[in-house]
Amino acid sequence: MKKIIKNGTIVTAADTFFGDVLIDDGIVVMIGVDLESEGAEIVDASGCYVFPGGIDPHTHLDMPFGGTVTADDFETGTIAAAYGGTTTVIDFCLTNKGKPLADAVAHWHAKAKDKAVVDYGFHLMVSEVNDDVLRELPLMIEKEGITSLKVFMAYKNVFQADDGTLYRTLLLAKEHGALVMVHAENGDVIDYLVAKALEEGNTDPIHHALTRPPELEGEATGRAAELTGMADSQLYVVHVTCAEAVNKIAEARRRGLKVYGETCPQYLTLDVSYLEKPDFEGAKYVWSPPLREKSHQQALWDALWNGQLQTIGSDQCSFNFKGQKELGLGDFSKIPNGGPTIEDRFTLLYSEGVEKGRISINKFVDIVSTSSAKLFGLFPQKGTIAIGSDADIVIFDPKVKRTISAETHHMNVDYNAFEGMEVVGEPVSVLVRGEFVIRDKAFVGRAGGGRYLHRKRFGQAEQAAVKKLPIGGAR
Numbered sequence: 001m002k003k004i005i006k007n008g009t010i011v012t013a014a015d016t017f018f019g020d021v022l023i024d025d026g027i028v029v030m031i032g033v034d035l036e037s038e039g040a041e042i043v044d045a046s047g048c049y050v051f052p053g054g055i056d057p058h059t060h061l062d063m064p065f066g067g068t069v070t071a072d073d074f075e076t077g078t079i080a081a082a083y084g085g086t087t088t089v090i091d092f093c094l095t096n097k098g099k100p101l102a103d104a105v106a107h108w109h110a111k112a113k114d115k116a117v118v119d120y121g122f123h124l125m126v127s128e129v130n131d132d133v134l135r136e137l138p139l140m141i142e143k144e145g146i147t148s149l150k151v152f153m154a155y156k157n158v159f160q161a162d163d164g165t166l167y168r169t170l171l172l173a174k175e176h177g178a179l180v181m182v183h184a185e186n187g188d189v190i191d192y193l194v195a196k197a198l199e200e201g202n203t204d205p206i207h208h209a210l211t212r213p214p215e216l217e218g219e220a221t222g223r224a225a226e227l228t229g230m231a232d233s234q235l236y237v238v239h240v241t242c243a244e245a246v247n248k249i250a251e252a253r254r255r256g257l258k259v260y261g262e263t264c265p266q267y268l269t270l271d272v273s274y275l276e277k278p279d280f281e282g283a284k285y286v287w288s289p290p291l292r293e294k295s296h297q298q299a300l301w302d303a304l305w306n307g308q309l310q311t312i313g314s315d316q317c318s319f320n321f322k323g324q325k326e327l328g329l330g331d332f333s334k335i336p337n338g339g340p341t342i343e344d345r346f347t348l349l350y351s352e353g354v355e356k357g358r359i360s361i362n363k364f365v366d367i368v369s370t371s372s373a374k375l376f377g378l379f380p381q382k383g384t385i386a387i388g389s390d391a392d393i394v395i396f397d398p399k400v401k402r403t404i405s406a407e408t409h410h411m412n413v414d415y416n417a418f419e420g421m422e423v424v425g426e427p428v429s430v431l432v433r434g435e436f437v438i439r440d441k442a443f444v445g446r447a448g449g450g451r452y453l454h455r456k457r458f459g460q461a462e463q464a465a466v467k468k469l470p471i472g473g474a475r
């Protein structure tokens with residue numbers, strides 16, 4: 001039952017120190033030096049960092065899209081997540097217009113329940129606001145602990161909601177303590193540009209990027225931020241890719257608006273030139289928003305470092321090249337959007353960020369775990385190593401040099417978007433609530449071992465932490 005993780009360098013969003021972590025019944029109960037406890041299993045972390053488990057706030061597992069279904073489900077996806085150092089995922093529950101939200105949530109529970117190997121929560125997609133939704137949404141927030149709502153400003157005639165729906169969702173979120181997440185691209189203009197490109201015979205993957213220019217991401221981001229200010233609500237912009245969008249978020253934050261932003265490993269490391277790979281291989285790199293010119297990468301790193309962007313999500317949404325991405329041969333608009341990123345998110349941020357001197361190691365923990373825990377109502381249960389927190393822990397060897405490859409990854413997909421990239425560092429062992437899921441680089445977890453997370457309302461996670469101060473902490 002008890003474990004002591006010994007002799008590691010413990011790193012949180014605030015501190016870096018040498019010490020031991022005593023875990024009892026899945027919870028961190030003591031942090032110190034030379035800890036001993038009768039009957040405790042000793043786990044040696046010499047030469048390793050001891051990080052809080054990664055939190056991936058943006059995954060699409062077992063999700064239907066474009067006439068097919070993602071290659072990774074909650075089992076393969078969360079096993080890959082665990083290998084990569086992620087112990088919590090928050091997945092997007094899709095809803096259907098005119099159908100009860102409760103049915104959609106029950107459907108997503110069924111997908112995850114007996115499969116997830118790490119802990120998980122759900123965001124809920126909102127595509128319309130009517131009397132039924134107004135009645136049901138507060139129940140989803142209260143009873144299901146789904147305290148984040150997703151609105152799409154793009155994917156016309158599929159997921160896209162109009163501005164009125166976004167505004168009403170922001171008002172509702174304000175009233176009930178939820179965070180509104182937006183996919184910020186101008187879907188109406190994109191729809192026109194895509195039709196025009198196809199009409200002119202421009203069918204290759206690169207035209208996916210050319211029909212979704214950064215101006216349309218910046219415009220939608222600014223529009224969503226402005227509506228957030230009017231509603232005095234809170235907004236989280238998912239997958240920010242470009243300087244145009246970063247600038248709109250920075251401007252909103254300067255005005256004191258509660259606007260937050262996420263970027264993804266692919267936007268930090270890959271660029272639009274990948275879409276020009278021959279033999280349709282560019283389809284592997286079709287994300288929405290698309291990969292940008294390389295110059296945008298610096299804007300994203302700067303924004304992570306100075307706090308304009310707070311988190312990194314994988315936007316895991318894997319489709320095989322063979323048979324799935326190929327649906328878009330001869331028509332780029334039919335290429336399923338998304339890629340396999342859940343496994344490499346954590347190490348890529350460490351390797352490209354900390355190792356290359358772009359962010360500090362504490363900032364790394366903040367971006368990869370702590371900020372998401374705070375924004376999505378999981379802190380301090382998740383997102384840090386502190387007394388009373390879940391023992392979600394990554395023992396990370398920062399000396400390992402390796403090359404990312406589909407041949408060695410654990411995702412259920414036939415390519416890796418970061419193929420051939422050399423990285424420094426690797427999770428050696430990963431614990432979820434004190435139990436090994438990965439031990440010495442081998443999976444030892446169990447399908448269904450992950451627990452559903454009933455999340456706190458927006459802004460309440462940190463208040464709860466203050467109320468539960470240990471004895472002697474409160475005055």
Ligand SMILES: [Zn+2]
Pocket residue numbers: 058060315317
């Ligand atoms: Zn997504």
